[in-house]
Amino acid sequence: MKKVLVVEDEQTISRVLTVYLQHEGLHVLQAFDGEAALSLFYEHGPELVLLDVMLTDMDGWKILQEIRTKSSCPVIMLTALGDIDYRLKGLNGGADDYITKPFVGEEVVARVNAVLRRSANVLDSENTRQFGSLKISLDSHAVTLNGEPVMLTPRDLSLLLFLTERPNRTFTRDDLIENVWGMDYDGSDRAVDLAIKRIRQALSGWPATQGEIRTLRGLGYQFCVNGK
Incomplete structure (x- = not known):
């Protein structure tokens, strides 16, 4: 229970x-x-x-x-x-x-x-994703950077996982609301911007040469790997 x-x-x-x-x-x-x-x-x-x-x-x-x-x-x-x-x-x-x-x-x-x-339902998988010093363990829903744990809320983790599953693809706020927040969400799409801001702060030690969450003005957000 x-x-x-x-x-x-x-x-x-x-x-x-x-x-x-x-x-x-x-x-x-x-x-x-x-x-x-x-x-x-x-x-x-x-x-x-x-x-x-x-x-x-x-x-x-x-x-x-x-x-x-x-x-x-x-x-x-x-x-x-x-x-x-x-x-x-x-x-x-x-x-x-x-x-x-x-x-x-x-x-x-x-x-x-x-x-x-x-x-x-964040994700239940035994896979591990690694982007340089950033490591995401899907079985334990754990994120580490340079071997140190990164604390994320379940929703922020869901957002990060969604983006890392689809590297170098651009998603609008509406795309992310629908796929991460869910169709029952009736709040402001500003929540996406705030979640991205928190994730960037949590990953502030991640070198840009390895990857970044990029903002494409007027289009949306992209998890960009290896500067592509």
């Missing part, structure tokens, strides 16, 4: 989310503050975190940052802040999705299931 950690300081909202998620056959852990959230996260290792931005003791951004230093576990941000800057802050910080309050329980369940499917 997959575990979902719900981090929400409003107990009524937390109970509602718990009921909906349990109805889907998920095991729900509840935390009402940041300290408890991190403790439960490290103790139980959930498959997904629903994380409220506004908590009493620490904000959700700090918790997301802490999680990302240790894990690529999917995180969906819960926020009453409708401003696009806050949404982009979450996505740029490594969140996999965001849900704005007030929300419909069925929507939360659909988003959770979509993110869990993406993280479970």
